[in-house]
Amino acid sequence: MPESIAEWTTAIALLLLLMYVIREYVVPYYKGLKRVPEASVWPYFGDTARVFGDGEKLMVERFQQHGPAFSTWILGKRTTVVGSLDMMKMLLNMEHDLVEGDWPTSTKLMLGKGSVSVVTGALHVRLRKLLKPAFSMSGIANMIPKLAAIAEQCLSKWADEGQIKGMLATKEFTFRVILELVFGMGPDRLTPELLERCHKAFVMWDANLFSFPVNLPGFGFHQGMKARKVLADIVKDNIQHIREHISRRDGDASSASSTLAEGLYVEFDKEENPLTLDDMADTFINLLFAGHDTTAHTIARLLSELPRHPDIWERLSMEQTAVIAEHGTAFSTASLKAMTYLEAVMKETQRRYPIVGGVFRKALRSFELPGRYHIPKGRLMFLCLGHALKYDTRWAGHTGKLAPDQFNPERWLSEEGQKTGAFLPFGSGLRMCVGYLLAQAEMKVFMAVLVRGYAYTPQDVQEPWTTWPVGGYPVNGMPLHLERL
Numbered sequence: 001m002p003e004s005i006a007e008w009t010t011a012i013a014l015l016l017l018l019m020y021v022i023r024e025y026v027v028p029y030y031k032g033l034k035r036v037p038e039a040s041v042w043p044y045f046g047d048t049a050r051v052f053g054d055g056e057k058l059m060v061e062r063f064q065q066h067g068p069a070f071s072t073w074i075l076g077k078r079t080t081v082v083g084s085l086d087m088m089k090m091l092l093n094m095e096h097d098l099v100e101g102d103w104p105t106s107t108k109l110m111l112g113k114g115s116v117s118v119v120t121g122a123l124h125v126r127l128r129k130l131l132k133p134a135f136s137m138s139g140i141a142n143m144i145p146k147l148a149a150i151a152e153q154c155l156s157k158w159a160d161e162g163q164i165k166g167m168l169a170t171k172e173f174t175f176r177v178i179l180e181l182v183f184g185m186g187p188d189r190l191t192p193e194l195l196e197r198c199h200k201a202f203v204m205w206d207a208n209l210f211s212f213p214v215n216l217p218g219f220g221f222h223q224g225m226k227a228r229k230v231l232a233d234i235v236k237d238n239i240q241h242i243r244e245h246i247s248r249r250d251g252d253a254s255s256a257s258s259t260l261a262e263g264l265y266v267e268f269d270k271e272e273n274p275l276t277l278d279d280m281a282d283t284f285i286n287l288l289f290a291g292h293d294t295t296a297h298t299i300a301r302l303l304s305e306l307p308r309h310p311d312i313w314e315r316l317s318m319e320q321t322a323v324i325a326e327h328g329t330a331f332s333t334a335s336l337k338a339m340t341y342l343e344a345v346m347k348e349t350q351r352r353y354p355i356v357g358g359v360f361r362k363a364l365r366s367f368e369l370p371g372r373y374h375i376p377k378g379r380l381m382f383l384c385l386g387h388a389l390k391y392d393t394r395w396a397g398h399t400g401k402l403a404p405d406q407f408n409p410e411r412w413l414s415e416e417g418q419k420t421g422a423f424l425p426f427g428s429g430l431r432m433c434v435g436y437l438l439a440q441a442e443m444k445v446f447m448a449v450l451v452r453g454y455a456y457t458p459q460d461v462q463e464p465w466t467t468w469p470v471g472g473y474p475v476n477g478m479p480l481h482l483e484r485l
């Protein structure tokens with residue numbers, strides 16, 4: 001029998017540990033559940049290098065070897081990776097109940113504890129509610145002419161330059177969209193110096209978003225956190241500026257919101273317990289992270305693909321002629337809706353080149369995953385959205401033009417394309433992409449402005465893409481010649 005308080009404490013702690021181990025690791029298997037197969041990797045490092053290197057190939061290999069789920073280590077955490085659509089749908093739709101959004105430690109710290117991607121439970125629901133009006137269909141509708149103006153300014157400037165790098169160009173476009181429309185930085189504030197400073201900080205921050213969380217000089221994470229401070233200062237300064245601008249205006253501020261940013265700030269400040277400046281800054285940095293590279297990469301992938309398919313370009317051009325005849329040259333929700341072929345082209349680009357390969361979740365409690373797999377409480381999970389997109393069963397049995405590896409927008413206009421499948425480029429459930437309507441409008445407007453008034457010739461039609469950084473990069477940055485028609 002234990003005699004002292006220390007002995008009693010140790011005995012109780014051991015008993016609780018034993019009960020936990022029995023509940024989590026013995027009972028489920030006794031009930032017939034299966035352990036998720038383990039990949040044979042080194043603890044802590046595990047598959048990290050390959051997930052962020054040739055993740056796509058790795059997943060195909062591992063799923064072939066282990067079935068639809070396997071456990072490994074990613075960025076220092078034990079992680080269960082899932083690749084089947086039914087598993088993913090269940091997890092995405094049970095947010096805040098079975099699972100909650102989670103990220104590797106470095107990513108959480110870099111995004112900031114108050115950002116919408118990081119917060120969980122009631123706070124997440126509250127932030128989503130605040131963001132909803134600005135990113136709704138009507139919120140985006142007001143922004144369409146501004147999107148077209150930014151696209152036109154960018155393309156016109158690049159045509160004057162003649163020779164440009166396609167990858168940098170698309171990033172310039174989407175960076176401007178976030179800074180001007182989402183942050184609300186007008187030309188009066190967004191000086192070339194500020195743009196440069198912001199861009200430099202973003203690049204350093206972004207490069208170290210997925211790193212080992214060691215905050216010591218010489219480590220990527222340390223550099224990233226320093227860049228984050230620069231970004232946060234710029235964002236906070238801008239929030240103060242917009243608030244002053246809104247309070248100087250007469251009448252109801254919300255009805256007078258002329259940019260998506262103003263709508264956002266009005267919602268943020270309307271709350272009974274307004275968000276702190278730090279929390280607002282976290283969410284704006286989050287919007288930059290979530291909305292800039294994702295959209296730029298998708299457009300760049302299409303720019304690199306199109307020269308290999310002159311027939312698709314021709315059809316896009318014919319569609320624009322028809323849309324102009326019906327809706328005039330101005331862009332609106334109605335004219336964007338009429339661009340059904342462009343929509344199929346964008347969907348095909350997202351299917352073939354998904355920029356968000358996967359999303360992280362943490363198990364809030366132990367549960368059973370389809371296939372009778374046991375998931376212990378606290379387990380980090382990685383849901384391979386990209387894998388599901390590519391291996392959508394709708395195309396699995398097809399050969400020829402509908403084969404999964406073919407770039408063919410027609411598939412989305414076919415009977416199969418109308419059926420429900422594994423098309424989750426923006427995720428699903430309570431964490432589905434906040435900005436998907438903006439992203440769709442942005443990509444369509446950019447491509448429509450390009451097709452209507454410009455032509456481009458890449459230096460190398462077959463330029464390969466690297467697998468790192470996440471989403472890949474054309475090895476030479478996609479040099480191309482752009483001219484006005």
Ligand code: HEM
Pocket residue numbers: 101116117118128182286287288290291292294295298355356359360385424425426427428430431432433434435436438439
């Ligand atoms: C092609 C472009 C884009 C793609 C493919 C994309 C994809 C995604 C995906 C898959 C998620 C779900 C993450 C999860 O389940 O954990 C997500 C979340 C998010 N996206 Fe996007 N996105 C794009 C553009 C944008 C844009 C333009 C914005 C806003 C400016 C944006 C803002 C967000 C935010 C804030 C979240 C976090 C939502 C939450 O955790 O509740 N995204 N995005």
